Amino acid sequence: MQKRILAAVIFSITIILATLGLISYLRVQDSIERSYGDRLGMSSMVGKYIEHILEENLTRLYDISLSDRVDFTDNDWMPERAALKAAYEYSIFTDGVFMLDQQGSVRLTYPYRESAMVNLLGNPHVSQAVRYRKPVISNVFTEHPSGRKVIYVLVPLRNRSGDVVGAVGGVINPTNSMLSRALQTVQAEVRGNHYIEIIDANEVVVTSDKPARILEHHDHGGILSKMIKARASGVKFCSHGYSQAKPDGLTKDILAFVPLTVAPWGVIFGQSEQNLLMPADQLKTDFVLLAVLFTGTALVFAAGVSRTIVVPLRTLTAAANGIAKGDLTRPVGDVGTDEVGALARSFEVMRERLARSLDSIHQYSTELESRVYERTMQLEDKRRQNELLLKKLISSQEDERKRVARELHDEALQTLSAILMSIEMCRLHPELITPEKVSKIKETVVLVINDMNNVIQNLRPTVLDDLGFEAAVAWILDRNLRDKGIHCELDTRSFVAELLAPQMEIALFRIIQEASSNIARHAGAKNTYVHIRNDQGRINIYIDDDGDGFDTRSALETTFTGRGLGIMGMKERASLMNGRLTVCSTPGAGTMIFCTIPCPREA
Ligand SMILES: Nc1ncnc2c1ncn2[C@@H]1O[C@H](COP(=O)(O)OP(=O)(O)OP(=O)(O)O)[C@@H](O)[C@H]1O
Ligand SMILES: [Mg+2]
Incomplete structure (x- = not known):
């Protein structure tokens, strides 16, 4: 029974823990999913902010065409320089702005740089902007021959007549970028151990809230690059991101990635998995600890409770077995005051009554035996009396017959013989018959009659x-x-x-x-x-x-x-x-x- 109670408790605890575990697991998963959603939202928000900055700076470049100062044919470069200067001073193009003609030759730079006066048609971004006459924001690329890592932002350049005469571009130096300051502003507003980065289509960090990471190369096997091209957002796991490295050099980061629309870039909101899942892991650990504690406590409690039930029941069972074997002398014993104790007391009362009943039955049976013996003896006496009576009856009858025979023989027969002799004498000698003799015979006959009467009287x-x-x-x-x-x-x-x-x-x-x-x-x-x-x-x-x-x-x-x-x-x-x-x-x-x-x- 103790085993069954323990098994029932373990089963109940298992069901409770499994249910609680499942509910907790679902809640944690839900919480994690919401965290992912929050981080994607954060990436999207940062992306919009960066896009806004980029669009503002594109507008600066467009404003040059609209300034009505561009004319490559008048040999007067002052208006164009003034327009470039205005765009330079109010933009993120810290490494200068420039104009180039439709052949890709740089015609004017601000600030002036002799080395920049080259033909850039070989640059695919430049050729794209010139050929397709649309705005271009490049990936990070290395400029020749200076070797600088820069980003070009190009828009078509129109003259006063509105004809496209080339392109105007701005050069962003990622390491000296106002974008990184913008990200640091966002980072300051968002609490937590995470990082925010913009990467280009080659997975090179364009800007980051951690300036040291700028121009580092993410190594995600081109996944982010593909997501940028496909304009897909999502949450990715990265085994070797840029968060705090573990001693073994590997960390596991969770990246919430959202691509930008105005540039072939994407926003990464990164956080170490351990950091993100720490509450869930903590919850798991707490749950396991609580489960062990709860199970242990419940088992100890169940063992104690089952013992308080089983021990009295064993005592009762032993007492019942004793009674079943006929031993009514041993008391049931005290097993407490609870329901089992009440049962034991009823059992004890039953045992006592049973013992008393058996005693009285034993007494009755002894009495009955002695009465049966007594009665048997009486019957035996009666039988002997009857036997004697019968013998007496038979001998009495015999005695009576003898007495009657003797009386008849001794008295009536003798007298009748005397009468017969007297009558014979009278027959032989009739002459001797006298009245006296007849009277004598008569008296003798009367005597016989009296004797016969006596005999009859004695018979009945x-x-x-x-x-x-x-x-x-x-x-x-x-x-x-x-x-x-x-x-x-x-x-x-x-x-x-x-x-x-x-x-x-x-x-x-x-x-x-x-x-x-x-x-x-x-x-x-x-x-x-x-x-x-x-x-x-x-x-x-x-x-x-x-x-x-x-x-x-x-x-x-x-x-x-x-x-x-x-x-x-x-x-x-x-x-x-x-x-x-x-x-x-x-x-x-x-x-x-x-x-x-x-x-x-x-x-
Ligand atoms: N009225 C009496 N006075 C004195 N003794 C008596 C009297 N009646 C009976 N007894 C005694 O009791 C005995 C038993 O009597 P019971 O009549 O049974 O037998 P019994 O007279 O001896 O023989 P029987 O079988 O011929 O009657 C007698 O022998 C006698 O000693
Ligand atoms: Mg008598």
């Missing part, structure tokens, strides 16, 4: 069917308790026997039968109290005795050994009717049995 309490529940209960209490000398009180005043279903009657009867049997067999009680009542939709039975009582817990353990199942059977019967049976007893303090079952019908 028919008294229940014959007399109803209350009477049956009274009968069993009589039989089990009162007949054995134990006082028994039965209270059924709050009981409505009709509410009982038939199977419930039998179950409750059997419970009372077992309880009373136990009292008779084990309690050693003198008094018993049996209370049956309807109570809020339930049937409640209380059986108390004042006997010896017993330890219910050890009696239950005894039950598990299979020795006594009466109480368990009572509980089982109550449970089958969705009820409950409780035995409360303490050794020496009697026993109380409480049985409650829901009443199926409303009272």
